[in-house]
Amino acid sequence: xxxxxxxxxxxxxxxxxxxxxxxxxxxxxxxxxxxxxxxxxxxxxxxxxxxxxxxxxx
Numbered sequence: 001x002x003x004x005x006x007x008x009x010x011x012x013x014x015x016x017x018x019x020x021x022x023x024x025x026x027x028x029x030x031x032x033x034x035x036x037x038x039x040x041x042x043x044x045x046x047x048x049x050x051x052x053x054x055x056x057x058x
Contacts, residue, residue, distance in 0.1 A: 003052070006052070007049065007052055007053075010045055010048055010049045010052065011049065013045055014042060014045045014046060014049065017038055017041055017042040017045065018042060020038055021035065021038045021039060021042065024038065
């Protein structure tokens with residue numbers, strides 16, 4: 001597929017954000033603002049992947 005590298009990039013970034021969220025959440029005093037920012041970014045990437053997948057099936 002032509003845009004398969006783009007989808008893989010999104011998946012990789014999503015996984016990296018997940019790791020950063022777990023790391024921050026595991027700290028003795030997690031930064032709640034940073035956690036919120038990371039979670040919003042992760043959700044944005046998930047929504048972009050879903051839109052991308054929807055276009056591929058049409």
